[in-house]
Amino acid sequence: MNLIRNNLFQLSAVLGFLGFLDSTYLTIMHYRNVLPPCTLKTGCETVLTSTYSTVGPFPLALLGSIFYLAVIFLSILCLFHYKRLYLRSLVFTVFVGFIVSLQLLLLQIFVIHAFCQYCLLSELISALLLLPAILSKDLLIDKVKEK
Amino acid sequence: MAETQKLTKKEKKVLRKQEWQDKLAQEQKNQRLKKIGIWIGAIAIIIASVGGLILFATSSSSPTTPTQTSINVKPISSTDVTRGNKNAKVTLIEYSDFQCPACAAFHPLVNQLLSDYGNKIYFVYRFFPLTNIHQNAMISAQAGYAAYKQGKFWEMGDLLFNNQNDWADLSDPTSVFVGYAQKLNLDVNKFKEDMNSDQTKNFIRSEQDEGNNAGITYTPSFILNGKLISNPTSYDAFKQLIDNELNKK
Numbered sequence: 001m002n003l004i005r006n007n008l009f010q011l012s013a014v015l016g017f018l019g020f021l022d023s024t025y026l027t028i029m030h031y032r033n034v035l036p037p038c039t040l041k042t043g044c045e046t047v048l049t050s051t052y053s054t055v056g057p058f059p060l061a062l063l064g065s066i067f068y069l070a071v072i073f074l075s076i077l078c079l080f081h082y083k084r085l086y087l088r089s090l091v092f093t094v095f096v097g098f099i100v101s102l103q104l105l106l107l108q109i110f111v112i113h114a115f116c117q118y119c120l121l122s123e124l125i126s127a128l129l130l131l132p133a134i135l136s137k138d139l140l141i142d143k144v145k146e147k
Numbered sequence: 148m149a150e151t152q153k154l155t156k157k158e159k160k161v162l163r164k165q166e167w168q169d170k171l172a173q174e175q176k177n178q179r180l181k182k183i184g185i186w187i188g189a190i191a192i193i194i195a196s197v198g199g200l201i202l203f204a205t206s207s208s209s210p211t212t213p214t215q216t217s218i219n220v221k222p223i224s225s226t227d228v229t230r231g232n233k234n235a236k237v238t239l240i241e242y243s244d245f246q247c248p249a250c251a252a253f254h255p256l257v258n259q260l261l262s263d264y265g266n267k268i269y270f271v272y273r274f275f276p277l278t279n280i281h282q283n284a285m286i287s288a289q290a291g292y293a294a295y296k297q298g299k300f301w302e303m304g305d306l307l308f309n310n311q312n313d314w315a316d317l318s319d320p321t322s323v324f325v326g327y328a329q330k331l332n333l334d335v336n337k338f339k340e341d342m343n344s345d346q347t348k349n350f351i352r353s354e355q356d357e358g359n360n361a362g363i364t365y366t367p368s369f370i371l372n373g374k375l376i377s378n379p380t381s382y383d384a385f386k387q388l389i390d391n392e393l394n395k396k
Contacts, residue, residue, distance in 0.1 A: 017192075024197055028204045036204075037380065069193070076189055080182045113280040 008132040009079040012090065015132075016071030019125040023064030026118050030059040036118065047116035052107055060104070064122055067097050071129065078136075087136055094126075094133035101126035215374040220361040223271055226350070228292075228300055232266040237392045239268060240370040242275035242358050245287035245307040246315050247366045249378075254308040256382050260389065267393060272304070274354040275366055283320050286342075288351045290324035293341035299331045306330065 026048070029036045036048070047053065053060050074090035077083075101123040108115050220240060223229065241257065243250045261270055274292070276284035287307055294303030306327040307314075314320035321342075328338040341347055358368075369376050372392050379385040 017196075020193070021196060021200065025200050025204060028201055032204060032381075072189065072193070076185065080185060 005082075005136065006079055008136050009075045012094070012129055012132040012136075013072050013075035013079070015125050015129050016068045016075060019122055019129075020065055020068035020072060022118055022122050022125070023061045023068055026061035027059055027065050030061055044114070044116040044118075047108055047112055047114050047119055052104070052112065067093070067100075068125075071097070091133045091136065094129045097126045098130055214377040215371070216376075217373065218361055218363075218370060218375040220273075220363075220370055220373075221357045223269075228272040228274075228295055230261065230270045230272075230301060231264075231268050233269055235267055235269040236395075237264070237268045237389055238271065238372055239389075240271040240273060242273045242363045242366055242368040242370075244274075244276045244281060244284050244366045245291060245304070246281035246284040246311065247277060248311065250367045251308040251311045253367050253378070254304070256385055258305075259382060260385060263386070264389060268389065272300070273358060274351045275358045275363060275368070276351065276355060277366060278355075281315070283315060283317065285348075285351065286320060287314070287324070289342045289347050290327070290338075292347045292351060293338045294328065294331065294333060296341045296347075297333045297337065299333060302331050303327060 026036065030048075030053075036044075055063060070093050071090070074086055074093060077086040078090055104119060105123045108119065223238065223240070239257075239260075241253075257270070261268060274288045276288045278284050291300060291303055291307060294300050307324075310323075310327075314323045317323065321339075324342065325335060325339065328335050363375075367378065369378065371388060376388060379388060
C-alpha cells in the first residue's frame with residue numbers, strides 16, 4: 001500500500017516538475033517581453049498576447065509556476081512526511097488546477113479561437129495530475145474506512 | 148562461576164539491546180538526513196532548472212535569423228497606406244488586423260523601428276482583417292481607413308491597438324471609434340460616412356483577397372523586401388533583419 005502510494009506521489013512530483021518547467025519558461029518569456037517560438041502556425045501568439053494571458057499585473061504563466069511548485073512541494077511532503085492534511089491539500093490543489101486549466105482550454109476553443117502548444121501541454125499535465133490525485137484520494141478514503 | 152556466566156549473559160543482553168538502540172538511532176538519524184538531503188536536492192533542482200530556463204530563453208530569443216520565404220504580394224501602389232521614404236532600401240509590408248492581439252503586441256515594435264530607422268525604411272500597412280475569428284476586425288479596419296482618408300491613419304492605428312481591449316468584445320464598437328475620431332479632431336460626419344462607405348469596404352476586401360491569394364494565413368505577417376519573414380521574437384531580432392537588408396549591396 002505504501003509503495004503504491006509513494007509511487008503516486010513520485011508521479012505527481014515529476015508531473016508537477018514538468019508543468020513547472022513549462023509555465024516558468026512562459027513566465028520568463030513574458031517578462032523578457034519576447035514571444036516563444038510557436039510551431040502551431042497560427043494562434044500561438046494570439047493566445048499568449050490575449051487579454052486572458054494575464055491576471056491583473058501577473059501573467060497567467062506565473063500563477064501556473066506557483067501552482068506547479070505547490071504540487072511539487074505537497075507531493076514531497078506526502079512522500080516523506082505523510083499526513084492526511086498534506087494529501088488533502090495536494091488533492092484539493094490538483095483539482096483547482098484542473099478546473100482552471102479546463103476553463104483556459106475552453107477559452108482557447110470558444111473565445112480566442114486559437115491554441116498555444118505551451119498552454120496545451122500545461123493543460124495536459126494538469127489533467128494527468130488528476131490520476132495520482134484520484135488514486136491517492138481513494139487511499140485516503142480506505143484509510144478512513146480502516147479507522 | 149555460574150554467577151559470572153549468568154552475569155555475562157545479562158551483560159550480553161544489555162549489550163545487544165544497546166547495540167540495537169544505537170542502530171535504530173543511527174537509522175533514524177540517517178532517515179532524517181536523507182529527508183533533509185531530498186529537500187535540499189529538490190530545491191537545488193528547481194533553482195538550477197529556473198537558471199537553465201533563463202539561459203535557454205536568452206539563447207533561443209537572441210537575434211538569430213528567422214526564416215524568410217519568397218512571396219508574391221501585390222506591388223506597392225499609390226493606393227497603399229504607407230509611411231517613410233519611398234526610395235528607402237528597406238521596404239516592410241505588414242498584413243495586419245486591428246483586433247489581433249499579436250498585431251497589438253507587435254505594434255510598439257513596429258513604431259520603434261520606424262522611429263529608429265526614419266528615412267531608411269518604407270513601411271506599408273495592409274488590411275487583413277481576420278473576420279472569421281474577430282467580430283470587430285472589419286469595422287475596426289473601416290475605422291482605420293476612414294481616418295486614413297483624413298490623413299490620421301497612424302494616429303488612429305495607435306488608438307485602436309493601444310485600446311484594443313476596450314472595443315474588441317463590444318457588439319457595436321462604432322461609438323468608441325467615433326470617440327477616437329473626435330479625439331483626433333477629425334471631421335466626425337465625414338469619418339462616419341467614410342467608415343460605412345462601400346468604397347472603404349471594397350478597398351479592405353480587395354486587400355484581404357489579395358493577401359489570401361498571395362498565401363497570407365496569419366497576422367501579423369511581415370514582408371521584408373519581398374520575403375515573408377517568420378515573426379521575430381524580439382526587437383533585437385527584428386532590428387537585425389533590417390540591418391542585414393541595409394547592409395546588402
